[in-house]
Amino acid sequence: MDARQIQLRGRENVLIVIMAVMALGALAAWLLAHGFMFDDAMVRWSKVLGVLGSEHIRLENLSLLYPHLPLYAMVPFYYLPGMKFAGAPYLVSVLFAAILIWLFLHHMRAQPISIFKRMLLMVLLVAHPAFLWGATNGSQLAMSMVMFYLLYHACQSMIAEHDIHAYISLALILAMFFFIDGSAVFIFVALLPMLAVVAPRRLMMVSPLSIYFILSVPFLMAVFSWAWLNWLFASDFFHFIHDPHSSYLGGYMTLFNYPWLVHYGGHFFATLLPALGYALAAYPAVFYFLFATWQDQSRFRASFVLFVHPVLAIALATDQFYLRHPIEILVLISASIFAELTFIDLSHTRSYWRVVAMLVISLAGGWWVFTSTANPAMQQWLQAFRADRVLIADQDGALRLGRWLATHRLPTMIDENSAYKVLVARGDAKGLYLSYTDRFKLALGRAIPDIDQIVVADPTSPAGKLDHISIHYPNLYAHGMPGFRLVYSGVTWRVYRRL
Amino acid sequence: MSQALPRIGDVLVDHGLITESQLQEALKLQRERGQRIGEVILAQGWITASEFYSALTDHFRKGRIGDLLVERGLLSEERLMEALQLQREWGTRVGDIILAKGWVRPFLFYQVMATHFDKPFVNLIDEPPDEGLLDENHYDAYLEQLFLPWRKEHGLTKVAVADLDGEIMVAAEQVIDGPIDFVVTSKFDIVWTLQKYGDAFFSEKSVHELRKRQPEYSASTVFTVPQLIFAFVVMSITLLAMAFEPVNTLIVINAFISVFLLFNFGLRALLTWVGGDKRFDNYVTDEEVANLKAADLPTYTVLVPMYKEAETLPHLAQALRNLDYPMSKLDIKIILEEDDEETIETAKSLALEGMFEIIRVPPSLPKTKPKACNYALNFARGELATIYDGEDAPEADQLKKVVAAFRKSSPNTAVIQARLNYFNVSENWLTRMFTMEYSLWFDFYLPALDALKIPIPLGGTSNHFKTKVLRELQGWDPYNVTEDCDLGVRLTQRNYRVGVVNSTTYEEANNEVHNWIRQRSRWLKGYMQTYLVHMRRPLHFYKTLGHVGFWGFQFFIGGTILSVLLMPFLIAIFIVWLITQTTVFNAIYPASLLYINLINLLVGNAFLIQLFMLSGFKRHYYKLMPWALTVPGYWFLMSWAAFKGLWQLIFNPFYWEKTNHGLTTYQVTSEVDEHSLSGEQGSAPEAKGS
Structure with a gap:
């Protein structure tokens, strides 16, 4: 294929990516319009709103309990008009999904297949529920998919070319993964035995430790850096593990909410079988890759890793009570299938249609797994997807309070850790004294806070149990405080204003 | 009849x-x-x-x-x-x-x-x-x-x-x-x-040619008047600012340092990525070397400056004999100082073959390697010329690879730098660190500098020149103690290209700290000289090098100097803060600067460790990799040497800190393999200091 054709491919690819962004964006908008809101997305967006709305922007106020890169990715959207009400996380997810699609098409550009065939492949891959879930739920999963795609590509390069770039890439991807996804530790540990499969044979014979060194050190440095920052800003190296609100704990603190953890949590080997079943049911295409590469040692090794690595990661994360649902990691197989396809010669009609057939079967399997095992958040997503009008979940009244606060803009003391939905519904944090501000800390040190307005949660509610104001002034919610009058009372939340 | x-x-x-x-x-x-x-x-x-x-x-x-x-x-x-x-x-x-x-x-x-x-x-x-x-x-x-x-x-x-x-x-x-x-x-x-008969003439030429013809490139003047005025103005403004706005001034200084170091790390990351491209490892293939016809090869001058290295001479002669190049096309100059009678006698006693010539350099100041090379350059007859040090062991096909590299390079390629590495890799901690540093430098950085068109600071040896161009540029600057670094920059300024080739010369790594400090202080002093020389006319320099070349020079050469000089202060501040948890520094570390400093401290150091590991990994020196974790200690030695170099730049700028060779207990060889890394060293020359 000559340079001109490749250039033409590049232009076609841009067109396809734009179409994909539009389609995924429309789907995300549809989901939001039909009541879907993902809790993880709201927590993250509230952090961004809080920090960027502060007088002094300090990154440590994002808290060190969440990987920071997904938060940074949302920062530009804070400044875009129309973005302040919760749309940003979903748009970021869509954009990262688009990046993944662009990478896929970019790596495919040398394949002599028509634009329609490429589009068909892309549609089949994108229509997989795991991909759609990751691309539209506003969490960090879309970023993780991009990283996993690159990780798998780096593994392939390592096997095929023993290129130093592959090692550098893989080491950096693993390190960056830690700042993107709380499950990175499990992805990393699960990859360690797999390195014996992907590393060049000669290297494994001469110095097996070297590959572990070269790939592990950046990751371990990333973990150490994070621990050190925790010590620096929270006086505890392991604050990100010790704090019950930490996203690095996954489902650990609320495991009884997740049937998967209730059944398999703490059992590595017992998890392997169901994880394997989910993987095979959702991605039967993997069978084909294993079968098709059987004759080619190096390719087979890659396919093997593609399949086994996520399964091991699921088992590890479940063993440690992290994983709330296997789909959180199975999503990543979608990315590696994208990557795997770029290494398959699809110029032969037979092999192309075989792949298409396997992707169609995977679609069916994927939807079946997704619908039959969905957790509450996934069910909400499915309901919104099916266009059944879902009322916006506001059982604790946070959204209503947020809208009320948006119209009653007095300096207000509020704990954003418990009231993140309030912040999202308000749309910004201007005039709010959040838990990390000096004003908030000083106010808590007084018997009667020197603040115009105080938001407090019902101490008996789940939010109230986390709310620092409620914990510090246990009678405030029920009886108020001298010098303050009740100005708002809704489900879970009350607002007192100084007389 | x-x-x-x-x-x-x-x-x-x-x-x-x-x-x-x-x-x-x-x-x-x-x-x-x-x-x-x-x-x-x-x-x-x-x-x-x-x-x-x-x-x-x-x-x-x-x-x-x-x-x-x-x-x-x-x-x-x-x-x-x-x-x-x-x-x-x-x-x-x-x-x-x-x-x-x-x-x-x-x-x-x-x-x-x-x-x-x-x-x-x-x-x-x-x-x-x-x-x-x-x-x-x-x-x-x-x-x-x-x-x-x-x-x-x-x-x-x-x-x-x-x-x-x-x-x-x-x-x-x-x-x-x-x-x-x-x-x-x-x-x-x-x-x-x-x-x-031409003693005085050649001596004069070797010392003063560059200074006479292109005084703007001669390091014989350390600081020019405009540079001194500039320094005076900057220092005066800083002192005044410190007097009236001490905190803000310190914040500005802190910001400058932090951003500069950040860019320095950034450039090194970029160089590592670009230089890691495998095409550089196979720039000249074995097949291309095999296809060269001996009859078409040019005459090659090999300059070997030596001083009080009588014991390494036989090993060097053998290493040169091992070169896979028609001997009759080799013009090897063993360059000896006239007062170095021991080495001269050894050279005579070896009854070297006709391809070797002994050039005796008459005593004159400055007594530096570039002066000796300039002197010998007068006698060079090769179309191409290279330099090897006394303890060098080039790979046998290096000269042929260079010829092939020149033939496939652009016509403006004036010099091709071979890779340098060490044969006594595992002798001690210092040699291990030095080896990793050199691997990083020559296997990653230099190819990347070439690709990005940033001036390449040539290594001390194994740089292969077109003799004509070398003469056109009046050879090396005898007043610059890293004359090769300077020459690389001069060549780029004259629109010549400095290329690299995938062939290695193995040298003796310094295995003794004081000796290493001597050598490194000279290198860093030479970098300072080079920086000062080429920054005499910054606008002209910018114009001749372009954006990438100019800023690459600032962050690569300038960055190397500044980072090693600043490192002890930054670490001292960090340690004082760590131990005392003092809030004294809070005022000069506003949030944004704090983040940049944190990135420099955490990412920068982690990155350097990883780079050292990569260098060992790429060279297949796997056993060195764990030692990369000790790189911060190596940085302290660098800083020590940098301050010594700075001191000498001011008080003794042209003094050539001689590095003692022949201290290793390892055998001089270009065959470095896993056994070498295990500490199996073969027979060795007697250790000698001078």
């Missing part, structure tokens, strides 16, 4: 070179003076020597050199056959092959050569030339073609030559007035005689 040759006079008349009447006059003069007819004709100036000898080739060639050597018992028949075979392969003259192989002593060889050309042989040591005939304006021509005007006899200037071919004759006629004729002598006699 051989046919009688026609008489010389008749041949010349037949060729129309002289007239019949001139012949008659010559015969008359011959009878009166008792000279040979040829000498009479030449002395009359009717024809030139080149015309004379080209018309009379058959009269003056007595048999073939090889046969004459065999006849006289100086060479065996087998060796002659071998020489003839090599002649077919290498495309050089049999005599050059025999001399290069050292099969016949040069003194005897040139005697036979004289017989061959039917010319008298003169020993220039016993029968020195008439000094009045030597013209220093023509030393370059004497050296290029190896001849010199010897004496004047009967109106003829006798020119001593080591060979009698047309090119030499024409060159001699161009620079010597009046009619000439030739005597034969040894090429070594010519070189030694020219050294003897």
Whole structure:
């Protein structure tokens, strides 16, 4: 294929990516319009709103309990008009999904297949529920998919070319993964035995430790850096593990909410079988890759890793009570299938249609797994997807309070850790004294806070149990405080204003 | 039975070179003076020597050199056959092959050569030339073609030559007035005689040529007046600002340092990625080397400056003999200081083959390696020239790889740098760190600098030049103690390209801390000199290098200097804060600067550790990789050396901190493998310090 054709491919690819962004964006908008809101997305967006709305922007106020890169990715959207009400996380997810699609098409550009065939492949891959879930739920999963795609590509390069770039890439991807996804530790540990499969044979014979060194050190440095920052800003190296609100704990603190953890949590080997079943049911295409590469040692090794690595990661994360649902990691197989396809010669009609057939079967399997095992958040997503009008979940009244606060803009003391939905519904944090501000800390040190307005949660509610104001002034919610009058009372939340 | 040759006079008349009447006059003069007819004709100036000898080739060639050597018992028949075979392969003259192989002593060889050309042989040591005939304006021509005007006899200037071919004759006629004729002598006699009489001239040239012709590039002035004024202004403003706005001033300084270091790390990350491209590891393939025809290879000058390294000389000679290059096309100059009698004696006692020449550099200041190389450059005859240090062991095919690299590079490629590495990798902690650093430098950074068109600071050895360009640039700056770094930048400024090649020269890594500090302080002082020289006219520098080249230079050369000088202060602040948890520094670390500093501290150090690991990994020195974790300790040594270098830059700028070689207990070799990394070291030269 000559340079001109490749250039033409590049232009076609841009067109396809734009179409994909539009389609995924429309789907995300549809989901939001039909009541879907993902809790993880709201927590993250509230952090961004809080920090960027502060007088002094300090990154440590994002808290060190969440990987920071997904938060940074949302920062530009804070400044875009129309973005302040919760749309940003979903748009970021869509954009990262688009990046993944662009990478896929970019790596495919040398394949002599028509634009329609490429589009068909892309549609089949994108229509997989795991991909759609990751691309539209506003969490960090879309970023993780991009990283996993690159990780798998780096593994392939390592096997095929023993290129130093592959090692550098893989080491950096693993390190960056830690700042993107709380499950990175499990992805990393699960990859360690797999390195014996992907590393060049000669290297494994001469110095097996070297590959572990070269790939592990950046990751371990990333973990150490994070621990050190925790010590620096929270006086505890392991604050990100010790704090019950930490996203690095996954489902650990609320495991009884997740049937998967209730059944398999703490059992590595017992998890392997169901994880394997989910993987095979959702991605039967993997069978084909294993079968098709059987004759080619190096390719087979890659396919093997593609399949086994996520399964091991699921088992590890479940063993440690992290994983709330296997789909959180199975999503990543979608990315590696994208990557795997770029290494398959699809110029032969037979092999192309075989792949298409396997992707169609995977679609069916994927939807079946997704619908039959969905957790509450996934069910909400499915309901919104099916266009059944879902009322916006506001059982604790946070959204209503947020809208009320948006119209009653007095300096207000509020704990954003418990009231993140309030912040999202308000749309910004201007005039709010959040838990990390000096004003908030000083106010808590007084018997009667020197603040115009105080938001407090019902101490008996789940939010109230986390709310620092409620914990510090246990009678405030029920009886108020001298010098303050009740100005708002809704489900879970009350607002007192100084007389 | 051989046919009688026609008489010389008749041949010349037949060729129309002289007239019949001139012949008659010559015969008359011959009878009166008792000279040979040829000498009479030449002395009359009717024809030139080149015309004379080209018309009379058959009269003056007595048999073939090889046969004459065999006849006289100086060479065996087998060796002659071998020489003839090599002649077919290498495309050089049999005599050059025999001399290069050292099969016949040069003194005897040139005697036979004289017989061959039917010319008298003169020993220039016993029968020195008439000094009045030597013209220093023509030393370059004497050296290029190896001849010199010897004496004047009967109106003829006798020119001593080591060979009698047309090119030499024409060159001699161009620079010597009046009619000439030739005597034969040894090429070594010519070189030694020219050294003897041209001592002052060559010394002056080697020291002052650059300073005279391009003073703006000479480090002989450390700080120029505008630079001093600039420094004074900056310091005054800083002090004033400190007096009135101390916190804000410190914040500005802090911001400058933090951002600069961030960019420095960024550039190094970029260089690592670009330089890691595997095309650089295979720039010249083994197949391309195999396809080179020996006959097409150019003459190669190898400069080997040595000082008090008598014990490494035999190993070096062997390493050079091992080069896979036609020996008759090698012009190896062992450059020794005249006061280094021990090494000179050792060199003599080794009775080195004809491809080796010993150049004795007369004492003069500054006593530096670049000056010695400049001096020897006068005597270089190769189309290409390279430098090796005394303890170097280049890979055997390096010269061929360089030739291939030049052929596939752009025409403006003036120099190609080979990779440097060490053979005593695992001798101790220092050699391990040094090896990883060098691997990083030569295997990642330099190829990337080449690709990004950022000036390459050439390494101390194994840089292969086009000799013509080297001379055009007046060679190395003798006042700059990292003359190669400076030369790399100068070349880029003159729109020449500095390339790299995938061949390695193995050296002896410094295994002793004080010795290492000496060496590193010199390098860093030289970087400072280079930075100051090229930043004398920053706008001009910017214009000649462009955006990438200019900023690359700032962050690569400037960044190297600044980072090692600042590191102790930054670490000290960090440690004080860590131990005392003082809030004193809070004021000068606003949030944004704090984040940049945190990135520099965490990411920067982690990145450096990883880079060292990668360098070991790429070189397959796997056992070195865990040692990369100790790189912060190595940085402290760097800082120590940097401050020493800075001190010397101010108080003793041209002092050449000599690095002692021969301290290793490892064998000099270009075969570094896993055994070397396990500490298996083979036989070694005796350790020696100087």
